Amino acid sequence: MPTEILMPALSPTMEEGTLAKWLVKEGDTVSSGDLLAEIETDKATMEFEAVDEGVVGKIMVAEGTEGVKVNTPIAVLLEDGESADDIGDTSAPKSKASSNAAPAEGSDKTDPAKGYGRGDTDASPAPAAPKSDSGDRVFASPLARRIAKDKGLDLSQIKGSGPKGRIVKADVENATSMPKAEAPKAASISSTPASTGQSSDAVVKMYEGREYEEIPLNGMRKTIAARLTEAKQTIPHFYLRRDIQLDALLKFRSQLNKQLEGRDVKLSVNDFIIKACALALQSVPTANAVWAGDRVLQLKPSDVAVAVAIEGGLFTPVLKDAEMKSLSALSAEMKDLATRARDRKLAPHEYQGGSFAISNLGMFGIDNFDAVINPPHGAILAVGAGVKKPVVGDDGELAVATVMSVTLSVDHRVIDGALGAELLSAIKENLENPMVMLA
Structure with a gap:
């Protein structure tokens, strides 16, 4: 069955990234450890390696696409004997594309959570990636997440048998219902919501008629702004x-x-x-x-x-x-x-x-x-x-x-x-x- 290659989490805090460059093309044969793409995080440009072997059947996210969420399908890998006809209905995610993607600035290899899901090529959307009680992302294929949602399963309580402990279809099909415990409510400090500041449109309007240069925020500056x-x-x-x-x-x-x-x-x-x-x-x-x-x-x-x-x-x-x-x-x-x-x-x-x-x-x-x-x-x-x-x-x-x-x-x-x-x-x-x- 075709395998979806998902946008990987290349650091514990990564939620989205830019697909800077594909290092393979449709029809290429890849083996485990082969480099597939260069992905920009908020801190660096890193190389993304293949976990499985097969043929690149379809590239779903173009080079230079920004804001690709973690666990979004970016390509489909075919096993021996499979063809593009086996892929089914897949469509590229809607994300902001840039015609001038930043060039790779480094190629530091880490031990990323590889984004692979087996047999997840039907058209219905998968639920968002779940998190454990400690706040860590639980890695599961899109199909596994859909099945878990239908069965009322808590993915953080299921042990994955896929690559790097990833939860796959068989894991959730064999699991029994384990409802997720209700998270403790945070203590309320004030009933007044925190101010988020003026909207970008309001600020831009304030400077109409004044000469300025608009500087788009890169991933690092967005992260710095959010964290601080x-x-x-x-x-x-x-x-x-x-x-x-x-x-x-x-x-x-x-x-x-x-x-x-x-x-x-x-x-x-x-x-x-x-x-x-x-x-x-x-x-x-x-x-x-x-x-x-x-x-x-x-x-x-x-x-x-x-x-x-x-x-x-x-x-x-x-x-x-x-x-x-x-x-x-x-x-x-x-x-x-x-x-x-x-x-x-x-x-x-x-x-x-x-x-x-x-x-x-x-x-x-x-x-x-x-x-x-x-x-x-x-x-x-x-x-x-x-x-x-x-x-x-x-x-x-x-x-x-x-x-x-x-x-x-x-x-x-x-x-x-x-x-x-x-x-x-x-x-x-x-x-x-x-x-x-x-x-």
């Missing part, structure tokens, strides 16, 4: 600020860089900040945590994310086990991640996860700012520039010191005020006494 709006609306931020004297660190860094010249290593202040935060999370382990909806996950390792600005947006690559790594190792890893982030060649596992983030705008001359928490992180440190300021020393004498202002944005659901203050104090202690970080 959600973060500010749903995360109870509070902010803690400290000034950190950097003179001892700058002197120590200069000495280390002279000794490391032969290894072609040059440590940045940001490398020390990463190390200081990683060690502080170990000193204050209760603050090394993330919000998981109905619970808090307290991490053992210090997985520190660092914001990297790229054209049109940003990435937050994660340095895992940062507390265990030397300054030179952190420096080399950060340079590699930043370079590949700017080239959009990071795989999802390299920019997802972590419990804590750093956003450093000091190199742009920003003295201080407040950063928005990147969920599900418990906190983010906003780092300003180191500037010369008058300070009063321990002896009461006035002196000049290099002072860096930092702001810790904290999720109050995860970290309380006193705990956040303790974490920021540990970060300050590490940076003002840098040799301690090598002990």
Whole structure:
């Protein structure tokens, strides 16, 4: 029976993508592992591999089509002995097509949930892809979803026997009715719905007669807008600020860089900040945590994310086990991640996860700012520039010191005020006494 190839979810947060380029054409024979297409997500362009072998019987979504929802049929694969006549009535999904699709910028292979459904070529639409109680997408073929809906089955309770655990027709036909438990109701904060802002038409009308250029939103900018709006609306931020004297660190860094010249290593202040935060999370382990909806996950390792600005947006690559790594190792890893982030060649596992983030705008001359928490992180440190300021020393004498202002944005659901203050104090202690970080 013909197999529908579905739009894959190439990252846990992907809901739609752009089919940038087909690497096969109708009539081509493919085997498991062969590259089928290049698909743009909100973060990168990735290659999509075949799971089964067969002949490409029909391509249902043209190159350059934007906004293709996950689990939408994009092609049909025929088995040996089957022909195009076996496909039946299939039609391409209605989605916004672009005649100028962005070229592939990278080809990072991940372990995507492959979008294949067997024998799902009848014309009736399949229900939307279900999710488990934890919010994860349940992967099932369109036919399996239709049968489950007709039988009143909860797909999240069925174990799939297809590729990558995908639920197929046989799984739901052999299952007994298991109605889905009613989800708990969220506590109501206000009866007034949250404002969604002015409509695009209203804003455009406001600027009639004024000269402007309309910039369409790409996938990354849409995701940034949605996630940060959600973060500010749903995360109870509070902010803690400290000034950190950097003179001892700058002197120590200069000495280390002279000794490391032969290894072609040059440590940045940001490398020390990463190390200081990683060690502080170990000193204050209760603050090394993330919000998981109905619970808090307290991490053992210090997985520190660092914001990297790229054209049109940003990435937050994660340095895992940062507390265990030397300054030179952190420096080399950060340079590699930043370079590949700017080239959009990071795989999802390299920019997802972590419990804590750093956003450093000091190199742009920003003295201080407040950063928005990147969920599900418990906190983010906003780092300003180191500037010369008058300070009063321990002896009461006035002196000049290099002072860096930092702001810790904290999720109050995860970290309380006193705990956040303790974490920021540990970060300050590490940076003002840098040799301690090598002990």
